[in-house]
């Protein structure tokens with residue numbers, strides 16, 4: 001089992017390569033860099049005692065290599081991270097060299113580019129002993145491992161000494177969502193067997209907490225170990241919630257597709273208000289802030305059903321509107337949309353490509 005790699009002649013800090021530094025890569029780098037700047041700055045005189053202190057991993061990435069293909073993309077990264085240029089090196093078409101010089105690799109290219117990037121000559125060898133974190137939606141750890149394995153076998157065939165043939169790196173799959181771009185994201189991290197060493201686990205969780213909240217999905221064995229550890233470790237560690245790995249597809253549907261589902265409901269509410277005479281800009285602001293406020297109340301511990309009940313005055317407008325939503329089957333439709341998206345995510349994860357949506361209901365009543 002690989003722990004965080006320690007390289008001879010290197011300090012305690014880690015170097016992180018971002019393979020495919022586009023929108024998400026920039027968002028994650030920007031979150032990490034801002035936190036690192038804050039850590040080295042003056043500490044607040046007072047902290048909120050109700051908020052448990054966050055666990056800071058013993059080794060953090062402090063040097064970054066952002067990898068892209070085109071000059072326009074390199075320019076975009078430099079522009080977005082101009083405040084941190086001394087910590088970030090932007091390179092074009094130097095993926096293998098960047099991975100060789102790194103301890104942690106964030107794979108944040110489009111899923112369709114994974115094959116060409118990981119099969120590059122020398123990549124499997126460069127990945128050896130590294131921590132590889134993939135955020136590519138729908139791409140399983142098994143698929144990444146198989147791609148690296150094939151590349152390593154192909155490289156071994158051409159190796160006159162017969163060396164190589166496998167790639168021993170630790171692969172972690174994480175699924176952030178679109179709100180990560182404004183650090184309001186929700187990320188699910190799936191555990192692979194065997195469980196990550198605690199320091200690696202702490203680092204991965206810390207990285208994704210820079211762009212929002214994190215739920216860690218663990219296999220049952222790891223769940224028991226984590227429960228035992230959380231009993232013996234500070235509150236901050238216990239804040240991490242653990243879900244069984246088989247819930248990854250449902251999580252993908254809820255947090256990956258969820259923003260699209262909520263946007264549809266939001267848009268419908270805006271349209272209703274516009275139909276009743278509100279200017280669209282005002283209606284959009286009012287609806288979005290109402291949705292934001294409702295979500296904040298729920299995150300604060302309010303149960304959605306109680307919240308709904310509290311604003312439903314007998315004989316009032318809210319209960320009237322709610323019953324129209326129930327007559328329209330909104331509850332069943334929205335929950336079915338989540339179930340449908342989870343099924344499609346599972347099919348895609350099994351390698352079924354285009355047409356998964358188009359054929360699911362053919363022949364059904």
Ligand SMILES: NC(=O)c1ccc[n+]([C@@H]2O[C@H](COP(=O)([O-])OP(=O)(O)OC[C@H]3O[C@@H](n4cnc5c(N)ncnc54)[C@H](OP(=O)(O)O)[C@@H]3O)[C@@H](O)[C@H]2O)c1
Nearest residue numbers: 020021022023024068069070073108109110111136137178
């Ligand atoms: N955006 C979201 O809301 C979201 C949410 C969850 C997960 N994800 C996942 O995050 C990943 C990235 O999404 P994104 O929206 O950030 O995509 P993006 O903005 O298109 O970024 C992809 C980056 O990969 C680079 N790239 C492509 N081929 C490369 C190569 N051979 N070598 C080095 N760099 C290369 C591209 O650079 P060039 O333009 O120069 O080719 C681009 O900078 C995807 O796998 C997606 O599934 C995204």
